Amino acid sequence: MYDFAVMGEWLEFAVRWLHVITAIAWIGSSFYFIALDLGLHRDRNLASGADGEEWQVHGGGFYHVQKYLVAPAEMPDHLVWFKWESYATWLSGFAMLWLVYYMGAEFYLIDPAVMDLAIWQAIAISLASLAFGWVVYDLLCKSKFGDDNTRLMVLLYIILVVMAWGYTEVFSGRAALLHLGAFTGTIMSANVFFIIMPNQRIVVADLKAGRKPDPKYGKIAKQRSTHNNYLTLPVIFLMLSNHYPLAFASEYNWVIASLVFLMGVTIRHYFNTVHARKGNPTWTWIVTLVLFILVAWLSTAPKFQREEAALSGGALKFAQAEGFSDVHDIVLGRCSMCHAEEPSYEGVLWAPKGVKFETEAQVARMARAIYIQAGVTHAMPPANLSYIEEEERAKIVAWYRAAVGS
Structure with missing residues (x-):
């Protein structure tokens, strides 16, 4: 007898494994290049014309890394592009969303006591919200408002808080936090696919054609990469949250999610500052600890107490x-x-x-x-x-x- 439940379980396991593998590859390369860029020595007059350099040691070997602000005078024969890690992470994550929350919508996505939705309605809201997030974010980045990155990131945080609250008013607590992670992860991967990679291709095409590349493309890509840097850790928390009811089953789960984004900023600020050799801001760990204690306290607040909805469907x-x-x-x-x-x-x-x-x-x-x-x-x-x-x-x-x- 062909047991579809068992096969489905193994399919979920395989896709989840793939998602973790590709996420490790993407996050690892992203964090490495952020640390590398911040740690470059730019106070040296390099004969190569590079913007900065750094010597590193790993695995018994020494590496001499140089960064060119736009590109070298001559294009190398082979360039290594870092893109598939991002694409594979999003695609495998979307497959997980489909397998667990869409195919099991009645059990994991919909909570009739929150909002009594038909399965197709819940899936439509889910998909629309992911697309909405990217469109709004991209328009803000390209607007005059986005010229000030600090101002932009404050507004983006407000949008994330609103989305956190909104998801909890539509989906089950488990699905709400997972969707907030998917919402953020979609923005991150779309940054790579729609902005960072196309801008790099324009620079490469200009160099091959003998034209001087416009520095604006690098500046735009740098802004999106910085956003991804600060969003990574909260996304990991939100993706793990579905295993921990203390995170998703609290009356204040959307507040918890909002505070997690702040912890992502404080943690990354510490490492970014250290990598840039601009000090050792240990205060960020104190703030992070306070935020985490607040999250833990909120998690024990009254759980959702709703009347049991009538059974239907599956x-x-x-x-x-x-x-x-x-x-x-x-x-x-x-x-x-x-x-x-x-x-x-x-x-x-x-x-x-x-x-x-x-x-x-x-x-x-x-x-x-x-x-x-x-x-x-x-x-x-x-x-x-x-x-x-x-x-x-x-x-x-x-x-x-x-x-x-x-």
Whole structure:
């Protein structure tokens, strides 16, 4: 029998792995070049005409790196372009968004107690918001307002705060923070695709044609690269947040997200300053710690207390499937001591990943996860602490497969 749930789980794992790999490559090269550019010695009269240089040691070898403000007098035969890391990160991230939040919209994207949306409506809002973010950001950067980068970044922060609040008014808490990360990541990758790379191609084409490149293209690319530098760390936090209900299931989750962007600025400011040899601003770590403590405090604020919405669609199918009553009793007896509003298991202070199994609706909505975690595999309960029996696991498998008709 071809088990689509198992294959889907492996597909998600493969795409998530790809996303992490490409993100490491993109972030790694980005941080390296930011550090390299800030650390260049520009007080030397270089015979090559380069703007600055730096000697580095790594892996048993020495590297002599020089940067040309626009380009060297003659184009080298081969140029290494750093672009696919960004593109692959966004494409794999979008694939994850589709696999988890679009194909599982009823379970992960939509919360009827927040906004009772049809699946197509939720997906349309998601896609439109990503496009909206890039269009607004790009127009602001190209406007007169964008000539002052500090002023521009303050406005961009305000927009991010508004989007953080807006997402929590439309999607589930988990999906809201994830979407804010996707919103920001889309801007970052679009900067590379639509601005940084085209500007570099213009400079290369001018040099090959014997024309003197216009420095404005480098200046524009530098602005977008700086924005990406400060946005990277918050995006990582937001992408990880869906694993931690303390981040997404608080009444103040949008405030938490807003503060995370400030922590991204303080952390990057420290490293940028050190790399530029302009001091050691340890105060940034004090500010970061204060912000993190505030985030932790906000995370324990009252959780969303909403009335359970009526089941519909896929969840209703699982609730009506043969064997659901038995499975509900099994899950209630073997899992709800941890997966509850107030867990009774010693040492467990909140429901892992925000998943609760106290009502029939909650069990039905998490049917696929229950099937994978406790039916097909023995991942749950951890170390089988609640002594779930093989016969009970078999009932979970039979119930799920009866519901999906396989």
